[in-house]
Amino acid sequence: MLIAGNWKMNGLDASLSEVRALVAGLKARPGLKVVICPPATLLTRVVKEAGSAIGVGGQDCHAKVSGAFTGDISAEMLKDAGATWTIVGHSERRQYHGETDAVIAAKAEAGWRAGLGVMICVGELEAERVAGKEYEVVSTQLANSVPADAASHIVAIAYEPVWAIGTGRTATAEDIVKMHAHIRKELVARFGDAGAKIEILYGGSVNPKNAKEILSQPEVGGALVGGASLKAADFLTIVDAAP
Numbered sequence: 001m002l003i004a005g006n007w008k009m010n011g012l013d014a015s016l017s018e019v020r021a022l023v024a025g026l027k028a029r030p031g032l033k034v035v036i037c038p039p040a041t042l043l044t045r046v047v048k049e050a051g052s053a054i055g056v057g058g059q060d061c062h063a064k065v066s067g068a069f070t071g072d073i074s075a076e077m078l079k080d081a082g083a084t085w086t087i088v089g090h091s092e093r094r095q096y097h098g099e100t101d102a103v104i105a106a107k108a109e110a111g112w113r114a115g116l117g118v119m120i121c122v123g124e125l126e127a128e129r130v131a132g133k134e135y136e137v138v139s140t141q142l143a144n145s146v147p148a149d150a151a152s153h154i155v156a157i158a159y160e161p162v163w164a165i166g167t168g169r170t171a172t173a174e175d176i177v178k179m180h181a182h183i184r185k186e187l188v189a190r191f192g193d194a195g196a197k198i199e200i201l202y203g204g205s206v207n208p209k210n211a212k213e214i215l216s217q218p219e220v221g222g223a224l225v226g227g228a229s230l231k232a233a234d235f236l237t238i239v240d241a242a243p
């Protein structure tokens with residue numbers, strides 16, 4: 001299981017006390033990985049607080065190593081700051097920064113080039129689900145934003161239905177089971193046995209109350225948690241809910 005916390009554009013220096021509380025509260029859980037993805041300005045400080053207890057990740061990376069790309073951060077820079085993971089293709093990057101599947105695939109390759117594990121996000125909009133196109137949309141995102149060599153790198157797929165992000169509207173267990181099974185089928189069809197081993201995380205309003213039910217569903221290999229990762233007590237409850 002991989003439980004990742006995406007702080008998004010939240011967290012100032014004071015948030016480090018939450019990391020301290022998280023480190024103190026993490027019980028030894030063999031096989032369970034916990035990763036925090038803070039804003040880039042806090043990366044080095046979170047790495048220092050986290051020690052070896054928690055992995056640290058970026059929320060995005062540029063495809064190039066360096067260059068004239070104002071405001072961007074390369075995967076190599078994340079690595080240099082002590083990160084071991086990066087998220088790519090989050091729906092907020094797709095929506096607010098116009099990122100295409102091809103751009104996301106290039107970012108995933110950049111993450112591996114730098115030696116990072118990569119969480120690649122997919123998920124349908126509400127209108128796409130209402131139109132009955134959720135499986136088709138996710139299949140297209142998987143086909144085009146997950147690179148052909150993904151299975152030979154450290155990778156996780158995060159299924160995040162956009163309508164469930166930050167809304168308090170979690171997908172039902174049935175929705176999650178069906179979509180994760182669909183994603184697994186696609187991964188196995190493309191990568192064979194290696195596709196059966198890629199973790200599929202669920203994200204979208206995961207909280208201390210619903211974590212146990214979500215994390216116990218078949219093909220749910222962890223969670224990508226937004227709002228509820230900002231408070232150590234809530235995040236720890238989610239971590240503790242992992243089977």
Ligand SMILES: O=C[C@H](O)COP(=O)(O)O
Binds near residue numbers: 160166168224225
């Ligand atoms: O990356 C995290 C997801 O966007 C979920 O965010 P949320 O837990 O606040 O809904």
